Amino acid sequence: MSPTPHNRNQTSQTTTLLILCFIIICLFPNLFHFLWNLPLTALGYAFSTSSSSSKATTPRHTPPPPPTLSSAPTMTGSWFQKQLTLPARSRGSYLITDEIVGALPELKNYKVGILHLFVQHTSCALSLNENWDDDVRADMSDALDRIAPEAGPKGQELYRHSAEGPDDMPAHIKSALVGASVTIPIKDGKLATGTWQGIWYLEFRASKHQRRLVATIQGEPKA
Numbered sequence: 001m002s003p004t005p006h007n008r009n010q011t012s013q014t015t016t017l018l019i020l021c022f023i024i025i026c027l028f029p030n031l032f033h034f035l036w037n038l039p040l041t042a043l044g045y046a047f048s049t050s051s052s053s054s055k056a057t058t059p060r061h062t063p064p065p066p067p068t069l070s071s072a073p074t075m076t077g078s079w080f081q082k083q084l085t086l087p088a089r090s091r092g093s094y095l096i097t098d099e100i101v102g103a104l105p106e107l108k109n110y111k112v113g114i115l116h117l118f119v120q121h122t123s124c125a126l127s128l129n130e131n132w133d134d135d136v137r138a139d140m141s142d143a144l145d146r147i148a149p150e151a152g153p154k155g156q157e158l159y160r161h162s163a164e165g166p167d168d169m170p171a172h173i174k175s176a177l178v179g180a181s182v183t184i185p186i187k188d189g190k191l192a193t194g195t196w197q198g199i200w201y202l203e204f205r206a207s208k209h210q211r212r213l214v215a216t217i218q219g220e221p222k223a
Helices: 005-027 029-057 097-102 106-109 134-146 169-176
Strands: 078-089 091-094 109-118 124-132 181-189 196-205 209-220
Touching: 005 124, 005 209, 029 078, 029 134, 029 209, 078 097, 091 134, 106 209, 109 124, 124 169, 124 181, 124 209, 134 196, 196 209
Parallel strands: none
Antiparallel strands: 078 209, 091 196, 109 181, 109 209, 124 196
16 A cells, blocks of 8 residues: 555655754754753752752751860070180180089079070080090090091192181081080079080180180079
8 A cells, every 4th residue: 555645745744854853963962962951950950959948947056166275374484695705725625514504603593494505606616525534525636637637648738728827727627517506405403414415615726716605595494
């Protein structure tokens, strides 16, 4: 049975519509994606609006404020500074603990604190080291002389800077290696050094030089 003209016309329209839809999808894929997801987007928006409304009407539990803490007691600090002068000495390592303590009777006023000693020169040094055997200090001076000698093995000059004598530049090197300051804790009015620790003054110039120190104390005074 052959299709009637009406059926053929309806089939032709359907085919044309499908072809047209296919062309639109190919040319505008984003539009097709938007139309395809439009129902799902509408449902999601409706659900989120309903959920937000229910949350807005639900009373929230407000946590109690944190407890207030009383501030910790602060330690009252005190500063003290004093200029000291060491007697002139020639090259060598010297134990000066008793000199420092004798020049700073203010140490007794501090329950706890720090003593900082700083030498204001560039050809000497301060250190904390062994306080019992004098040979240790002599060995230290000899070792530093080997590290920074005044001249080479055959007497040749080793340094550019020689305007102040052959011992000056080695003195600067030794000062840089050892350091210009020491820091010592204070406990109950005394220096809290170890049993075998002492304050060293190391002089690196051959001739005698008088040296200035700055002593700074910071700590909590005794009640």
